[in-house]
Amino acid sequence: MATQTKRSRFLQQAATHLILVVxxxxxxxxxxxxxxxxxxxxNQLLSTSLELLPANATFQNYxxxxxxxxxxxxxxxxxxxxxxxxxxxxxxxSMAGYGFSRFRFVGxxxxxxxxxxxxxxxxxxxxxxxxxxxxxxxxxxxxxxxVIVYSATALPFCIWTMKGYYDTIPVSLEEAARxxxxxxxxxxxxxxxxxxxxxxxxxxxxxxxxxxxEYIVAxxxxxxxxxxxxxxxxxxxxxxxxxxxGLYGAASxxxxxxxxxxxxxxxxxxxxxxxxxxxxx
Amino acid sequence: xxxxxxxxFIAFLxxxxxxxxxxxxxxPFFYNLMLAFGxxxxxxxxxxxxxxxxxxxxxxxxxxxxxxYEVFVRTIIWTVVxxxxxxxxxxxxxxxxxQKIKGKAIYRTLLILPWAIPQYIVALTWRGMFNxxxxxxxxxxxxxxxxxxxxxxxxxxxxxxxxxxxxxxLGFPFMMVVALGALQSIPHELYEAAEIDxxxxxxxxxxxxxxxxRPVMIPAITLxxxxxxxxxxxxxxxxxxxxxxxxxxxxxxxVYKAAFNxxxxxxxxxxxxxxxxxxxxxxxxxxxxxxxxEAAY
Numbered sequence: 373m374a375t376q377t378k379r380s381r382f383l384q385q386a387a388t389h390l391i392l393v394v395x396x397x398x399x400x401x402x403x404x405x406x407x408x409x410x411x412x413x414x415n416q417l418l419s420t421s422l423e424l425l426p427a428n429a430t431f432q433n434y435x436x437x438x439x440x441x442x443x444x445x446x447x448x449x450x451x452x453x454x455x456x457x458x459x460x461x462x463x464x465x466s467m468a469g470y471g472f473s474r475f476r477f478v479g480x481x482x483x484x485x486x487x488x489x490x491x492x493x494x495x496x497x498x499x500x501x502x503x504x505x506x507x508x509x510x511x512x513x514x515x516x517x518x519v520i521v522y523s524a525t526a527l528p529f530c531i532w533t534m535k536g537y538y539d540t541i542p543v544s545l546e547e548a549a550r551x552x553x554x555x556x557x558x559x560x561x562x563x564x565x566x567x568x569x570x571x572x573x574x575x576x577x578x579x580x581x582x583x584x585x586e587y588i589v590a591x592x593x594x595x596x597x598x599x600x601x602x603x604x605x606x607x608x609x610x611x612x613x614x615x616x617x618g619l620y621g622a623a624s625x626x627x628x629x630x631x632x633x634x635x636x637x638x639x640x641x642x643x644x645x646x647x648x649x650x651x652x653x
Numbered sequence: 654x655x656x657x658x659x660x661x662f663i664a665f666l667x668x669x670x671x672x673x674x675x676x677x678x679x680x681p682f683f684y685n686l687m688l689a690f691g692x693x694x695x696x697x698x699x700x701x702x703x704x705x706x707x708x709x710x711x712x713x714x715x716x717x718x719x720x721x722y723e724v725f726v727r728t729i730i731w732t733v734v735x736x737x738x739x740x741x742x743x744x745x746x747x748x749x750x751x752q753k754i755k756g757k758a759i760y761r762t763l764l765i766l767p768w769a770i771p772q773y774i775v776a777l778t779w780r781g782m783f784n785x786x787x788x789x790x791x792x793x794x795x796x797x798x799x800x801x802x803x804x805x806x807x808x809x810x811x812x813x814x815x816x817x818x819x820x821x822x823l824g825f826p827f828m829m830v831v832a833l834g835a836l837q838s839i840p841h842e843l844y845e846a847a848e849i850d851x852x853x854x855x856x857x858x859x860x861x862x863x864x865x866x867r868p869v870m871i872p873a874i875t876l877x878x879x880x881x882x883x884x885x886x887x888x889x890x891x892x893x894x895x896x897x898x899x900x901x902x903x904x905x906x907x908v909y910k911a912a913f914n915x916x917x918x919x920x921x922x923x924x925x926x927x928x929x930x931x932x933x934x935x936x937x938x939x940x941x942x943x944x945x946x947e948a949a950y
Contacts, residue, residue, distance in 0.1 A: 388749050389756075395746060396763040398822070402778050403766065405789055409781075464670045471666030477655070483671065490678055491876065492932040494883045496908045497925035500918060501681035501688065504698075524677035527670060556662040585771030588885055592913055603773050607890075610777055617781065624774045635769035636762050642830055 403628070410434070410621030433622040443623060445598065446605040453515060453601060454583040457522045461530050461579030462572060464523070469534025470560055474543065487528040495588060498525070503592055513596045521589055526582040530575040537571035538564065570641040577638055584631060602627050688922035695916035708923035719899040719907065728882060728903040731817065735881045738821040740874060743828025744866075750829075751836045768826035776890035779819040780806070783891075806892070809900035816891045816901060820884065824877070831873040835866035871943045878939075879932055885909055904928050
């Protein structure tokens with residue numbers, strides 16, 4: 373009897389590992405593909421073999437990317453846009469989320485509902501009017517336009533996340549601070565904000581990712597190649613009849629690595645930040 | 654009720670965000686509303702007029718290329734298939750990860766990867782993998798599984814299936830992470846008590862796990878449905894703008910094409926509004942319905 377349950381437990385464990393390994397492989401597969409393509413020498417780009425690493429693996433695509441293409445310009449543009457969006461996202465969301473979590477005021481319910489409603493807007497509903505307005509204002513090729521659009525589109529979700537997290541922090545903490553003579557602002561800034569670090573991290577991550585990975589809006593607003601962000605640049609490798617797979621692969625790996633590392637490093641907070649937000653939301 | 658000081662603090666907290674949102678979200682929303690009742694296109698940028706409901710009548714009654722109802726049905730299929738897979742795979746993997754097993758952290762990390770990669774890279778990479786001659790999907794099918802190669806990107810059904818496969822791949826980690834968080838918050842004693850009472854695995858799953866992860870999953874699923882319904886990136890980039898011959902469009906990619914390839918601004922604005930209303934009504938009903946069933950537990 374005892375050996376039988378032991379055996380069935382072993383089988384169960386083995387099956388669990390098997391399934392997890394299969395899914396892990398499926399998750400890695402496309403990344404391995406991109407890496408593989410990026411390392412292929414020029415004459416093997418259209419190879420039909422499925423080796424782990426290509427024969428004669430080389431970094432020439434990476435070198436070419438920096439030496440012959442505007443990749444550095446795109447990288448700089450994307451970094452600038454994404455960091456600006458992140459900074460404004462964290463500042464605005466941490467403040468507004470706190471307001472919604474702690475105070476009662478006229479229009480609070482309507483405000484929260486309208487934030488939720490923005491999540492249902494199809495992208496085109498904001499993009500099209502913005503596009504027409506930017507044409508009329510002559511701002512079609514500008515960072516200002518795109519930074520504002522990105523900040524605002526990520527903001528509602530970030531405010532909800534922050535609000536949800538603040539809701540889990542006991543109000544008694546500020547009340548104690550207020551009795552000790554703290555102002556509203558210093559109670560918020562010195563006591564609550566540090567406790568909300570996990571949610572701040574999530575907010576920063578989402579703002580950054582949304583700007584770093586956005587193609588659809590950028591493709592319409594940034595038409596001048598000097599202003600291109602990474603997504604438009606990478607798509608351009610694939611745009612013409614002959615796709616430059618090697619360059620595309622190399623660029624993808626470089627673009628992907630920082631966000632993947634960031635994402636995985638923060639994944640511990642991802643679970644708590646997101647679920648607490650949605651439980652209390 | 655609030656003192657003046659508190660009032661100005663609240664204003665300090667909330668007003669900046671709402672000014673930003675007013676400029677970039679609410680103002681365009683109303684502008685879009687106005688456009689939807691007009692006849693603006695590239696030729697009539699400045700001298701457009703209000704023409705009432707004519708754009709909406711056009712959407713619902715006039716034949717279009719591609720057909721509105723066909724695209725609508727495809728969008729429903731797209732959303733249902735994707736979200737079903739996201740939730741089942743997500744919850745299933747979360748259940749596996751919630752056991753005591755070796756290498757849990759590594760598995761979790763690897764399984765989150767599809768979520769971590771920028772969507773447009775996912776889309777373009779999968780598009781490459783679906784290439785008929787050189788794509789790895791066909792190579793695996795023909796070399797290792799002995800199946801015939803599939804014309805992924807050149808025939809409508811297969812191209813749409815390619816979009817779905819890509820989107821399923823990229824969407825399950827979100828549900829997995831949410832489900833895992835919910836599972837971890839279930840007190841262990843509940844399962845121990847059920848074990849003592851002799852409840853089977855299935856009974857425990859139905860009567861403990863599902864009801865307890867429900868309050869977390871319902872908002873996540875609602876969000877998932879809305880995001881999937883509106884996911885322009887994947888369809889646009891995997892099928893390269895609705896290819897072949899506009900047979901893979903979902904509603905948002907259809908609007909995007911009408912707006913930025915054909916410059917039918919008012920028509921696109923009206924269609925955007927229709928999409929928004931569909932989602933708005935759906936979310937209200939869905940959330941209310943699930944609140945009602947939640948109360949029944």
